[in-house]
Amino acid sequence: MQETDKDAAGHLRKSVIVSGSGRGFIASLSLAGIPAALHLSGPQGVSVWQVLFNRGFALMPKFAGTTAIAYLYAAYTAHQQGRNWKGLAASAALTVSIVPFTIIFMSSTNDLLFKASAGTLDASQEDVATLIGRWGVLNLVRSLLPLAGAALGFSTLFREE
Template identity: 45%
Template sequence: MASSAFSAAKIVGLTGAAWLSGTIAAISLISIPAVSRTLKEDNLSAAHAVKLWRNNFEAGFALAPPIALATASSLASCGWAARNLRTSGVKDGRLFWVAAALTVSIVPYTIIFMKSTNDKLLRYAKKEKLTTSESQETEGLLKRWVFLNSVRSLLPLAGALLTSIVVLA
């Protein structure tokens, strides 16, 4: 990998991981809490709340995995190239590999830790009207989802921080 391609891959990896973290975090810090607040304060029905959640979920699902894969690929190529590029100033590409793994780990994290919550919310989003117990459960499910997704946002953030350590070293 030429030095200019290596530099471009570092930039793509760093900005991709940072963007991905911020995008995931924004849904947890802004969007879904706004839905939950409206559910409580303005009598938004739980059925409508889960539909709003679903719209956010689907938008994130369409963007996050492909961006994570592209970013991780860029970081992995930096890890591979760093061992051959002595002029890059990077003596060891292992941190690039770790950053790549952290960034793409949003996919298995989602499957392992969030699937049951996602599935229940998606099931509720298909209904026109929720039962009283489903409506009551919705607020807790949204809180749980916000927490899990907030943790998920830290994975690409850690990837971005590791990349910045290597890039700035």
């Protein structure tokens, strides 16, 4: 069965909404969770960071992967219909790029915070708070990737209609 333009646009709208929602979740960790962690001192602050990290780690890679699949499906459909598909493929890439961003830019901070959480990091409370703050900034930057994917998908949606 051939998918209609209307069906493809519906899939694209869902992808854009999901991508934007993912950005909101990631950003909320930095904008709401990290200030709460920094408000607490010592082990309590790093425990809050650990909970935030665990929730994000459990949800976001799956969320990004699912969203990317939706973008790729929309790109495939657009290509089959002779329409612009490259923006949709780029949206998929931007959305899943949270994973390599994490590995490249956040791993060293994550490792130190894991050690602080386990009580094996020889650092002052100020140093740990600095690490938590750095993680918050990096995470906020990371949240811009799915936002860029959503913006590009949104732009493609309106160019197609």
